[in-house]
Amino acid sequence: MKPSPFVYHRPTTLEESLEVLAEVGADGKVLAGGQSLVPLMSMRLATPAHLVDINHVDGLDRIETDDGGVRVGATSRHAAVERDPAAFAAVPLLRQALVHVAHPTIRNRGTTVGSLAHADPSGEMTAVLAMLGGTVTLASRGNERTVDAADFFLGPLESAVRPDEVAVEAFFPAPEGRTGSAWVEVSRRHGDYAVCGVGALVSLDDDLHVTAAGVGLISVGPTPVVVDVTEALAGQAHDTADVVAAGALVRAAVDPEADIHATAEYRRHLAGTLTERALQDAASAAAAHDGRGDA
Amino acid sequence: MTETHHVTLTVNGVPRAAQVPARRLLSDFLRHDLGLTGTHVGCEHGVCGACTVLIDGRPVRSCLLFAVSVDGASVTTVEGCCEPDGSLGPVQQAFWDCHGLQCGFCTPGFVTTITAFLEENPEPTESDAREAIAGNLCRCTGYQNIVTSVLRAADLRRGVRA
Numbered sequence: 001m002k003p004s005p006f007v008y009h010r011p012t013t014l015e016e017s018l019e020v021l022a023e024v025g026a027d028g029k030v031l032a033g034g035q036s037l038v039p040l041m042s043m044r045l046a047t048p049a050h051l052v053d054i055n056h057v058d059g060l061d062r063i064e065t066d067d068g069g070v071r072v073g074a075t076s077r078h079a080a081v082e083r084d085p086a087a088f089a090a091v092p093l094l095r096q097a098l099v100h101v102a103h104p105t106i107r108n109r110g111t112t113v114g115s116l117a118h119a120d121p122s123g124e125m126t127a128v129l130a131m132l133g134g135t136v137t138l139a140s141r142g143n144e145r146t147v148d149a150a151d152f153f154l155g156p157l158e159s160a161v162r163p164d165e166v167a168v169e170a171f172f173p174a175p176e177g178r179t180g181s182a183w184v185e186v187s188r189r190h191g192d193y194a195v196c197g198v199g200a201l202v203s204l205d206d207d208l209h210v211t212a213a214g215v216g217l218i219s220v221g222p223t224p225v226v227v228d229v230t231e232a233l234a235g236q237a238h239d240t241a242d243v244v245a246a247g248a249l250v251r252a253a254v255d256p257e258a259d260i261h262a263t264a265e266y267r268r269h270l271a272g273t274l275t276e277r278a279l280q281d282a283a284s285a286a287a288a289h290d291g292r293g294d295a
Numbered sequence: 296m297t298e299t300h301h302v303t304l305t306v307n308g309v310p311r312a313a314q315v316p317a318r319r320l321l322s323d324f325l326r327h328d329l330g331l332t333g334t335h336v337g338c339e340h341g342v343c344g345a346c347t348v349l350i351d352g353r354p355v356r357s358c359l360l361f362a363v364s365v366d367g368a369s370v371t372t373v374e375g376c377c378e379p380d381g382s383l384g385p386v387q388q389a390f391w392d393c394h395g396l397q398c399g400f401c402t403p404g405f406v407t408t409i410t411a412f413l414e415e416n417p418e419p420t421e422s423d424a425r426e427a428i429a430g431n432l433c434r435c436t437g438y439q440n441i442v443t444s445v446l447r448a449a450d451l452r453r454g455v456r457a
Contacts, residue, residue: 035356051317
């Protein structure tokens with residue numbers, strides 16, 4: 001239960017970090033919060049020969065919010081994003097989902113961008129980024145590219161980040177118009193991995209009728225699953241919309257696997273039921289127009 | 296063959312240093328290199344919470360940090376949760392009063408976690424207290440008395456003597 005030896009690099013600039021990564025290639029790994037990487041190393045499931053510790057790089061821990069959305073830097077802790085008032089005002093779904101990410105002690109150290117790069121299919125932030133249509137910016141020596149969420153999550157624990165790249169920033173766009181959001185999930189204990197988790201976004205017109213609705217799900221596939229359920233709800237009043245029909249759409253759209261925690265059938269059931277609840281909460285939040293729901 | 300690093304931490308207000316390999320976990324740095332065995336190591340992969348310490352006042356899992364990565368940080372362990380004169384701090388006293396510990400293995404992680412929690416939330420409800428300790432495991436399953444201890448510690452901190 002001890003990590004294998006590695007060479008430790010402590011760059012103080014992004015350029016220096018990228019230089020080291022370019023040199024060590026596939027033997028290198030970026031250390032940010034380490035709340036997923038260090039357990040993997042202690043269990044010897046990961047044995048990087050070089051660790052590039054980006055915690056001491058200036059400027060990577062920023063959280064910037066404007067009308068367009070929230071930009072989160074590579075070393076911003078979950079706890080900082082969760083507590084950021086401007087980020088909450090612009091994208092309430094961030095805090096609504098973050099309170100379900102592990103326990104507060106883990107969120108004090110774990111980073112939001114790191115959990116995206118880790119691409120655990122039960123990671124709440126993966127679905128939040130995907131359902132908002134966000135992006136991740138990846139830097140390498142002399143290069144930078146921005147990848148859409150739809151192209152970022154490739155499989156379980158597999159993201160588009162290449163060995164020579166640092167995920168420097170994630171962008172969570174603010175939902176447009178009168179949109180409410182909510183996050184609900186079922187886990188064995190609060191803070192454990194979700195058996196199933198569902199985020200919802202519901203947009204209403206001035207008469208409080210649904211114009212658009214979508215959900216993002218975790219733990220029901222190899223990557224986060226986004227389902228547009230507008231067809232089931234469009235034009236209906238916010239408080240009587242047919243969320244059961246939307247739940248049925250989602251049950252048909254997911255293809256979960258069984259594991260020690262739940263059967264595939266139970267996960268499919270949860271996907272539908274939690275979709276109904278999340279949509280109701282999100283619609284209420286949109287009607288109240290604070291966008292925050294009950295989370 | 297392994298390269299070592301000089302790591303200096305302020306532990307419970309005292310500067311402490313040791314020369315360690317990069318892979319030295321903070322939990323092992325505290326226990327093996329500094330001899331501070333109050334911090335307990337349970338699961339060693341971040342699940343049980345027994346190794347929880349405070350870094351700059353915030354609870355973190357010391358088994359999920361490399362000592363070299365937090366070089367220069369200020370760390371509070373269970374040994375630092377006492378009063379300046381060495382008597383029991385409010386959380387420790389509350390655990391004593393309420394039989395909040397049985398075998399005691401998980402206790403250091405609870406004491407540090409609750410110490411930080413009460414700084415932020417000095418008047419918790421029972422529900423707040425349960426949520427605050429949700430990330431720590433007690434294999435004696437003494438949770439009822441630990442929840443009572445959180446509430447008692449809050450009273451002690453506010454100077455309420457019952």
